[in-house]
Amino acid sequence: MSARTQAGNRGGRPRDSRVDDAIASAVRELLAEVGYARLTTAAVAARAGVGKAAIYRRHAGKQEMIFDVLVPGQFLAVAPDRGSLRADLAAVLAEVADSMAAPPPGTIPGLLADVQADPALRKRFDAKYLAAQRRTLTEVLDRAAARGELTARPGPAALNALLVGPVFAWLFLLSESPDQLPALTSLLLDATLALIGAGDPGAPDGSGSEIVT
Structure with a gap:
């Protein structure tokens, strides 16, 4: 059984590390460009090229997303x-x-x-x-x-x-x-x-x- 299959059996679809990296990069870039107050989950999703659902599968909201990245x-x-x-x-x-x-x-x-x-x-x-x-x-x-x-x-x-x-x-x-x-x-x-x-x-x-x- 592959590692990917094993990961899926432990709790659903395995997370794609490329999505994690894209979200993290988008958060850092937008913090530098627009600041904390103006950063939104929608803007991060658009910059990362993912849907907002992908973010919410990883983070409960904007604050936890930023904290998890930083x-x-x-x-x-x-x-x-x-x-x-x-x-x-x-x-x-x-x-x-x-x-x-x-x-x-x-x-x-x-x-x-x-x-x-x-x-x-x-x-x-x-x-x-x-x-x-x-x-x-x-x-x-x-x-x-x-x-x-x-x-x-x-x-x-x-x-x-x-x-x-x-x-x-x-x-x-x-x-x-x-x-x-x-x-x-x-x-x-x-x-x-x-x-x-x-x-x-x-x-x-x-x-x-x-x-x-």
């Missing part, structure tokens, strides 16, 4: 294991910063505003994305505790806020340059480790960098 399912879904809490959190912070800085201006704030305004969408967002992030951070904390690196253990939600909140504020509330994110995340890493009772701010990982505005 922040794919593997975002923070695998806990880094770099040998120390500092190195693990540095890897997490790099992924957070990249995911927020890469989309066209206005995309992330608009997307999150829509998610917050729709309770059903917020519930799906929490289950699909936040739950994965919390599992990853729990695994990072479990390893750090096993290595004896923690004097006090924060909850994964608190750690998530410590890592994500300042990056969001830097980019979207203060409108500062993404070019300064490496320096910001280095300072943020030191502050986070100090708050949770772990790490050595003098470690040679680039910490102590100054942000020049």
Whole structure:
């Protein structure tokens, strides 16, 4: 039996990766051309050369389509294991910063505003994305505790806020340059480790960098 047939037997017709790629390309192009607020599912379907039904088979709506394209399912879904809490959190912070800085201006704030305004969408967002992030951070904390690196253990939600909140504020509330994110995340890493009772701010990982505005 072919892999295609097996896939069909597991749950109907297998998805065509070419359609997935066309939709993703259309979303990125239209975000850059017209912005988040003016992007529509119909415009994406027309640009991708597919019917709207093909989009709705993959995504529940505009917001989930955009989020799935910009922040794919593997975002923070695998806990880094770099040998120390500092190195693990540095890897997490790099992924957070990249995911927020890469989309066209206005995309992330608009997307999150829509998610917050729709309770059903917020519930799906929490289950699909936040739950994965919390599992990853729990695994990072479990390893750090096993290595004896923690004097006090924060909850994964608190750690998530410590890592994500300042990056969001830097980019979207203060409108500062993404070019300064490496320096910001280095300072943020030191502050986070100090708050949770772990790490050595003098470690040679680039910490102590100054942000020049």
